[in-house]
Amino acid sequence: MVQVHTIEISPPLINASCAWASDLAQLRELYDCPYTGAVTTRTATLNGFGEDDSNTVVFAASSTSSLNSYGYSPHPLASYLSWVHTLLTTPTASGSTPSKPIIISITAASSTVLGEMLDEIQELRVRLKQIHHSNGAAGVIDPSTLVAVELNTSCPNIKGTSPPAYNFPLLLPLLDVLASTFRSDSSLTIGLKLPPYLYSTRFQEVVRDLSMYSRGVPGSEGQDTANPFAFITSTNTLGSSLFFADQTTLPSSATSSDNAPYALPTQLGGLGGEALHPLALGNVFSFAKLLGAHSDPAMRRVVIFGVGGVTSSEAVRRMYGAGAKIVGCATMLGLMGVKVFRYLTDDASD
Structure with a gap:
């Protein structure tokens, strides 16, 4: 079990925010899987993100790697809040009371919109807390009503914009909003999904800027501090990557379209899976x-x-050896479905 501020993740294996965590059916399957310690939603915007046939994924023939042109979820935040409420207030497939945290992945281009999204998430948490309290001692679950927030700062596939976390000072207005929400309710667990960085000063910049949000804990006589950011997810996919169609193996709308010789309709996309692994380890x-x-x-x-x-x-x-306490996957989830978590768990116990 790993404690991440007010939520507990056990086992320390999760899905990363991705296209295979887009709707209620997918989230239910992830939630009911006994080998996931938490579930992360696909990244939501306030009103949903436009998606068409150009948004897809292909898998490499020579390695367990992927290239995707997905943006954010087409479903608005309100849909995810409704689905999370359903998952956390109805029995699991085994009949047990829901006790697994859900990490709601969100993004926004402005601090005003982000503030509105956080207010809606907090309203959900209040409703969930009221339900737990109304159930009395039998419903004691709180921590802290099983909802956390991850701000996605790093999707590489948004036309006309670069991932804001590549220029971290530009991200500060959004971090200010997250910090303000945390100071109003310090039970909220908040994290950031970061892009893959390529040189040392970027890591130093991120840590320096996040540390500016620490404050002394009352009563600790200066011996302890609290920071709004409980976790970082490292890393997202690597943008501006290219597969040719003959490098891929699985049938998809992308390879059957007239975009030959390229695998994706958008040509460039976000690289994940084995090809990203050494860089991801270095970031962690x-x-x-x-x-x-x-x-x-x-x-x-x-x-x-x-x-x-x-x-x-x-x-x-x-x-784990590189320093992660929680491990997440996406490409393998796309290839194998939720059985991947049993595969990783069983394989790890061999």
Whole structure:
């Protein structure tokens, strides 16, 4: 079990925010899987994101790698709030009371819209808390009503914009809103989904800027601090990547269209899976090293979710060895469905 601020994740294996966590049926399957310790939704915007046939995924023939041209979810935040409410208030497939956290992945281009989204998530958490309280002692679950928030700062496939986390100071207005929400309700667990960085000063910049949000804990006489950001997810896919059609293996609308010789209708997309794995490990390692040596106790408590090329038990172990406390996968989920989590768990126990 891994404690991530007010939520508990056990086992420490999750899905990353991705297209295979888009709707209620997919989320229900992930939630009912006994091998996931938490479920992450696909990234939602306030009103939904336009999606068409150009948004798709292809898989490599020579490795367990993927290239996708997906943007954010076509479903609005309101749909995810309704689905999360359903998942957390109805018995699981085994008949048990829901006790698995759900991480709601969101994004916004402005601080005003982000504030509105956070208000709606907080309203959901209030409703869930009221339901638990009305159930009395038998319904004691709180932590902290099983909802966390992940701000996706790093999708590489949005036309006309670059992932804001590549220019971290531009992200600060959004971080200010998250910090303000946390200071109004410190039971909210908040994280950031980050892009793959390529050189050391980027890691230093991220850690430095996040540490600015730490505040002293009342009553600790300056010995402890609290930071709004409980976790970072590292990494998202690597943008501006290209597959030719003859590099892919699985049938898809992308390879059957007239975009030959390229695999995706958009030509370029986000690279995931095995091809990303060494870079993802390096990102996890770099953040773990900086956070572990930080003088601020709150920064030392930041949990790293390692994502990128988790295709086997060896990859899971490498992520832990690099410094991740939670491990997530997406490409393998797309290839195998939820049985991948049993595969990774069984393989890891061999």
